Amino acid sequence: MATITAHGTQEVRQRRKPAAPYLLLIPAVAVLLLGLGYPVYWQIVTSFQEFGLAQQFGSAPPTFAGLDNYARIFSDSTAFAVVVRSIIFCLVNAGLTVILGLAFALLMRAVHGWAKVVLQIALLLAWATPVIAAVTVFRWLFNDQYGVINWLLVKMGLTGFRGHVWTATPLSFFLVATIIIVWMSVPFVALSLFAGLTQVNDELLEAARIDGANKTQILWRIIMPLVRPVLAIVLLLQIIWDLRVFAQIKLLQDAGAPIAETNLLGNFIYDLGMNRNNFGGAAAVAIFVLLLTVVLSAPYVRSLLKEDES
């Protein structure tokens, strides 16, 4: 219905004011050009250059490097490992965040009003905490000597955890990193999905129940299709965000970790630019991450465009 009426109006307006949409887009396009135009242009140009600190200080001119910076991403085994690690980390985190977020949203729907409010407030608190503070607190919680987690585990009889160092091996480092990122991201997902669920009609569910649908069926056949658009949006956003995660990993590495084996793409770009002064290489990796995100999110983008056309 809505689509049809919208179409009708569009036709009317199109005849009347063909210039209007372009005028309306001017401020947005202008601010994008102002804020991002030059930086993106610089990034693309630099990605094809040998550009280091000497070039930044003007003591040597940048030289054209062709595709060297890009080629290095694939020829360098460290870089390739970082890419693979980042994709896995991104998918695991985005997946976990969305699953937990959905579970919390369903939980909020199923419980008493007071319990719902308690959970919502807890989620809001986590959402509002600055990243630096969040990572620092988690570092304390997982500290080998004074950490509450080790203390609890030892109290529970798992004495092997006395003095256990969580950040020492890549796998357990990423476990802690995942906990932090999921902790920080779930509130956004849970609250969004919960609001989506409030639009699911109670009578519809009751009717389904009376017709003999069991809980699994109700979840998959009725609730999921209704929240699918929201789910798709939050999943896409999580993928975009988790692929470029930087601060959390960096701050966690400062606690003492095998650095080379725990770097993700964001850290890799920062390291390459800031620490190794290879700004050309950093720019190339950044462009590569952009392309990678496009590929990873392609299914969603395609369905978005399809919906838009219909």
Add this chain to the structure above:
Amino acid sequence: MKRNRLVATTVASTITLALALTACGGSGTGDASSPEPNDTGAAEAGNITLWLNGADTPDDLRQYLVDTFAKENPGSTLTIEEQSWTDLVPKLTTALADKANSPDVVEIGNTQAPTFTAVGAFREITPDFFEELGGDNLLQSFVAAGDFDGKHYAMPYYFGSRYMFYRKDLWTAAGITETPKTLADFVDDVKKLRTDDLSGFAIGGQDWRNGISWVFANGGELATVDGTEWTSTLSDPNTIKGLEQWQDMFKGASNLPTTAKDDAYWDFINDGEDGSPATGATIMAPAWARWSIGDLTTNDEGKTVRDGMADDTKFDIFALPGVDGGVAPVFAGGSNIAISANSQHPQLAENLMRIIFSPEYQKMLGGAGLGPANSEYVSSLGDDKFATTMIETAQNSKLTPAAPGWAAVEGANVYEELFQKIAEGGDVTALAKEYDAKITPMLNGK
């Protein structure tokens, strides 16, 4: 270009202007041209900016610089901006390269200095000016960190040093009543002190900043230079000897994880808040760590703090002994200071350097517990054991290689990785070879 600079500094300069006005009663301030040209050359009046990092330079020292600068340079003002060490490199990378908005004088970490010096970020300190600032009396290792191609660029600002803090009571209880005289004694002692609940020497596996003292003490070097070509020398027999001694000590004396860094070591030698015993008998830390060590007490402001090692039967210090006695060379902390090549008022910036290297200011640094750059004034640090140990260790201290690519080596955590692998019991000779191959190209900025 000029206009941009004005926009950028308006806010800041208003504030300094106010400070300067209160400081010297408005005499000459605001007057665009200095009536009597001083002997340091006709400096055009202007506002200059000094970047100091962290809270190390105390407020009274900053005020002194602002006041003195305004007094000696009528019509000009100095703005001091505090930068954080954590984010210094990105800010230097952008602002120092900016002809219109570069700060005029910047403090920079001594391991970062070579990188920026090599790309021409700083203005040359001419031989005459170098003599005027203190010449050969300036801390040599720091001067070297700021040299490039035989010329001076970054000057020493202040130094800190590292020494050993230990639990005298625990050492005595273990039957060791004398502090070690040689490095080998030290290693034996701390190995003897170790139990399952107590590190004889609490040092982290990734802590190379303390660890390289063992290399230096054994006569090893991290890298050598031939002309402008740097070579990593981990495979040098003396370096290997040092690394192997450190490996043996780490395994025998420290309970800390191989991934632990130089971080809050005092937590190990303090008794717990709940009276739980210390978990380390010895640590190696910068001089200021003293104020995080001791028994709990309440200070004048009613704040619960550590008492700064008041009980000297329990807490004490000593300098890390050398291989053949004496004092081992340790890694010096501290920073350099330099004039930006893009400074719009180089004369004024040089005038500021003159104030910083004046006897008055050098003594003020010492009085604040910061090692003064000019060795003539180290006595201003005081004469208690903390001051004398600091001077003693600083005189023997060494810096990391002054290679243009050293910051890249540090930034990429290469040494953390190497030391972690050594701490895990890896074959030192093989590791040294592997990392030499990795580090040499990085040192030369490749």
Add this chain to the structure above:
Amino acid sequence: MTTVATRPHAHVSQAAPRRRVLTPRRIGKWALSLLAVVVAVCWAFPVYWMVLSAFTPNALLRSTTPRFLPTRGTLSNFHYLLQSGSGFWPALRMSLSVTLLTVVLVLVFAFLGALAISRWRFKGRKSFILAVLFIQMLPAEGLFIAQYKMLSSVGLLNNVIGVSVIYTAAVVPFTIWMLRGFVAGIPAELEEAAMVDGLSRTQAFMRITLPLLAPGLVASGVYAFLQAWNEFTVALVALPSQTSQTLPLWLRTFMSASASRGIDWAQVMAASTLIAIPVIVFFLFVQGRMTSGLVSGAVKG
């Protein structure tokens, strides 16, 4: 089997409130409520730990047996941070200016953009939608040199406007996309009908369209607020002067040890708590509207 089992339950549950009988479904609801509270406690615990640390003297922060209650609380950390020389108040003012300007710019620009792409089909529309989508996928870690050069060349370093424009550019794509669904959900006929009834275009817009758009605008506003409030990599290079720091930069100054002192973690926690408070207050005000806004936009879009 399931059919038989489920049906009576459904009926019983409807009758239950009157009879106060603990049926499996009621027990289930209580069990789930309990679970929700347990989850809430887990989620809030790190925040509690942050606030607790903020009230603890730094010397007591690390202890082998954790203290879960503020038995030795102190206000000295906050006292130090809130005194005039600490830089908190100027940074707060700066953060508020940047954040509010960003929120306003984002809302206006994104609304106009969303209007254009949801009410009209025009040449270049699809490319615009795609461009908007892809722009936010570019990692920011490599952009700062160019951002600095740009701001410096136009004299907008240390300036609220310069940073706000960069933030707006970073946030506008997502918000256009979010708002587009809301605008599409409001039939233009509504507005036109109101105009037939004698309202001017502006009046019709203000009275009919705007209220319907409110949830979407709130949602976009919150998103922009959070982004601008927490950002620090751009701020770091775009606001080099100490006098123009934002709150996250101010927090960073407590984060580095140096030659003469270590990191005072209790102070870091107190500073973090101070930074989180305005966000929490803002959230409590708009939370209800926001989530519903975000989602209805998405569902309708």
